[in-house]
Every structure is written in C-alpha cells, then in structure tokens.
Amino acid sequence: MSTVMLLLAHPRATSYCHAIAQRIGESLLNLGHEVRSHDLYAELFDPVLTAEESHTSGGAIESVLARENDPLVALHREELRVADGLIAVHPNWWGMPPAILTGWINRVVVPGVAYRLAEATGYPEPLAPITELFVVNTSDTTDERERDLYKDPLDSIWGRCVAPYLGGPRVTRRVLRPVGDSTNEQRKAWLDEVDALAAQTFGTAL
Amino acid sequence: MSTVMLLLAHPRATSYCHAIAQRIGESLLNLGHEVRSHDLYAELFDPVLTAEESHTSGGAIESVLARENDPLVALHREELRVADGLIAVHPNWWGMPPAILTGWINRVVVPGVAYRLAEATGYPEPLAPITELFVVNTSDTTDERERDLYKDPLDSIWGRCVAPYLGGPRVTRRVLRPVGDSTNEQRKAWLDEVDALAAQTFGTAL
Numbered sequence: 001m002s003t004v005m006l007l008l009a010h011p012r013a014t015s016y017c018h019a020i021a022q023r024i025g026e027s028l029l030n031l032g033h034e035v036r037s038h039d040l041y042a043e044l045f046d047p048v049l050t051a052e053e054s055h056t057s058g059g060a061i062e063s064v065l066a067r068e069n070d071p072l073v074a075l076h077r078e079e080l081r082v083a084d085g086l087i088a089v090h091p092n093w094w095g096m097p098p099a100i101l102t103g104w105i106n107r108v109v110v111p112g113v114a115y116r117l118a119e120a121t122g123y124p125e126p127l128a129p130i131t132e133l134f135v136v137n138t139s140d141t142t143d144e145r146e147r148d149l150y151k152d153p154l155d156s157i158w159g160r161c162v163a164p165y166l167g168g169p170r171v172t173r174r175v176l177r178p179v180g181d182s183t184n185e186q187r188k189a190w191l192d193e194v195d196a197l198a199a200q201t202f203g204t205a206l
Numbered sequence: 207m208s209t210v211m212l213l214l215a216h217p218r219a220t221s222y223c224h225a226i227a228q229r230i231g232e233s234l235l236n237l238g239h240e241v242r243s244h245d246l247y248a249e250l251f252d253p254v255l256t257a258e259e260s261h262t263s264g265g266a267i268e269s270v271l272a273r274e275n276d277p278l279v280a281l282h283r284e285e286l287r288v289a290d291g292l293i294a295v296h297p298n299w300w301g302m303p304p305a306i307l308t309g310w311i312n313r314v315v316v317p318g319v320a321y322r323l324a325e326a327t328g329y330p331e332p333l334a335p336i337t338e339l340f341v342v343n344t345s346d347t348t349d350e351r352e353r354d355l356y357k358d359p360l361d362s363i364w365g366r367c368v369a370p371y372l373g374g375p376r377v378t379r380r381v382l383r384p385v386g387d388s389t390n391e392q393r394k395a396w397l398d399e400v401d402a403l404a405a406q407t408f409g410t411a412l
Contacts, residue, residue, distance in 0.1 A: 011254075011257040011259070011260045012260055041254075047306075047309070048217075048253065049217055049305070050245075051217040051218045051247075053217070054218055092365045093312055094308075094363060095367040096302050096363060097335075098255065098308075098391060099254060099255070099305045099309030099312050100253075100305075101298075102302055102304075103304075103305030103306075103308075103309075105299075106299055106300070106304060107259055109300075126326050136245075144267040150362060150366045151366055152362075152364050153360075153366075153367065155217075156301060156356060156359040157302060160301075161300045161359065162300055186272030201278055
C-alpha cells in the first residue's frame, strides 16, 4: 500500500480538471493505493500564508504542527508527512498554478514538515520524502509558444523549485492542450492517456 | 500627472518589503505621481478566483465590472484601467509571488478589463495599457542558483507571461538578495538604490 495525495485546483466543479482528477483517483484506487483526494476549491482551502506562519524557524515537527491554527492546513501537513506520492491537477494560469494551489505550497510545504534546511549548505533535507510527483495541466497555449515565448515557468516551478523540497521525487508532467475547443473524443482520449500514465508511474501498490 | 498602482504582498507588517514599498511610494509622490498603494495583506484581498469569474467571455467593460461581486476586486480593476504604471513589491516564494498576489493577477488582470484576445490570432490587445512595470523582489537564494538551478521562473512570469497582457510595458526588475541575514547598512543602501531606480524609471510626473 502506498499513499498518494491528490490535489485538484479549478474553480468550476464541472471542469475538465475535475474529470481528470476523478479518473486518476479511481485508477490508483483500483491499483490498491490509498488516495487522499483534495478538491481545494470544494474544501475552501485558504491560500494566504499568515504572519505567524511566515516565521520559518522550523523546530520539532510536533511543535510546528501544534503552532498551526488552521485545522485544514494542519490536516494537509499531516497527510504530506506520510505520503509517498503527490499529484497535482490544475490549469496553467500565467505560468503558475491557480492562487489556491500556490497558497497550498506556501502553507503546507514548510520547514519542519516537508524539509529542513541543512545549516552548513542551506540545501533542503527531506522530512517527508515523496518518491513520485505527478502533474497534469490544462492549457490553451501551444507547446511552441509556451516554451519559446513564456519559457514555461510552470515546468520550472514544479520540477526545479518545489520538487527538491519534497525529497527530490521523480517528476512526471503532462500538459493537455489546447483544451478550450477540444472535442469530446479528444477529451476522452486524454483521460485514457493520463489514466495509463498514472498507472505506469505509480504501478500496483505493494 | 501619471497614476501608478503599487502592490505590496508580504504577511508581516514589519517586513523589509513594507519598507521598500513605503520608500518607493514616497519617492513617486515627491515626483508628482498619483500613487494608489495597496498592501494586499492589510486589505484582506481574497486571492481565490471564483467559478463565476472563471467564465472569461469578456464583453463590454461595463458588463465585466458590473458582474463582479467582490467590491475590492472591482476597485482594483477600476484602478488598473486608468493606471500608467504598475509596481509590485514581494518576496520570491517558490519562483512565484505569494499566493495573495498570484490571486490578484488571477482576478484583476482579466479579459474585458486589462486586455481582450484578438479573434484572429488569440494574441492580447491591451485595454488598460501600462507603460512601466516595476518589480522589486526579496530573496535568500543566490543569483547563480536562481538562474542555473531554478531557471528564475519569477522573471518569466512578470516579464513574459503577465507584461504582454498589460499592454507590453517596459519591465524593470530588481532582486535584493540575500535579505535574510543582511545588515542594517545594506538594507539602507538597497532602499536608496530602489528609490533612485524608481525615480529614474518613472521620472517627474508631467
């Protein structure tokens, strides 16, 4: 049994991102994984890191958790501590995740929970090591324009900025594009594709 | 007289970002500019784009503004429409602005207010053209590590992803680093530097 946190960030409950997250969740359940699904909008996750939380002194995990006043943030931190995999499903907005997920990173991936900084080097040492980071994005920008014009900041954010602080997992990212005027057939095909990719990435639970 | 929106995003009211924003605001006031200062944390700006807002049909500016239920978001949109300059002061968190400012972009820089998409090309046509975008960031990451290891997503986000939708302003960005253990003398010198850079960028109001 492995434990996977599945984060979904899209404002509309009928969004294609919701369909993607549901399909991936079902796929991993069928493979025997324990899936902790979080529709951040449905949970009313508050993405605003507080002044108190901004004091990144770290310290023992128990004290970091005990100082957290938002029970939902505390729950997400507890789950991250025991997760083997992290999945994020969201649209690409301005080269970033939607603010609700940006704020999840701000408030949950914190020192003392996900990592601590080595005193000598300042490099992160994982406390809650994730082995697989799986990201599915929707976009209406072409591949060429994203890469050449925008330099694809979202790819760097997940793969280069965040992943090292999660224990350096293998990173698998799939961008579905363009979603805006895609046909039902295309959308079904994409669901099959991400289903297969998730199954291949996470495998059968041991 | 030119009008400049000044956005500040940091959770602690005693932060160095606050000192930077205050200094820049005073500098521009002294040069005769109209400065609309927004401490997003103090204003309790809600960064979560709603399902209703996510329908990006655009339409006439009056109808876009009339559909907005959050009076603070409506105010920011009104101000953006008449601003000549935009200033953002914030720390670099995970290669992004803090979620409260990420969400400002999500909710304020919207079609029908800041831009509209050309039907033929899909490229943005400015509705609220900004001529100067001025960004000051604080960071504890070295210049080399930011550039080579992380690929500096924040630079792409402001300069490549957002700026074209604000009318393609000139972009001036200054990163102050490392701020964490800087001396008082260094901090004072940086304030003088950003003051001079802001004055040089915006000049005397006509």
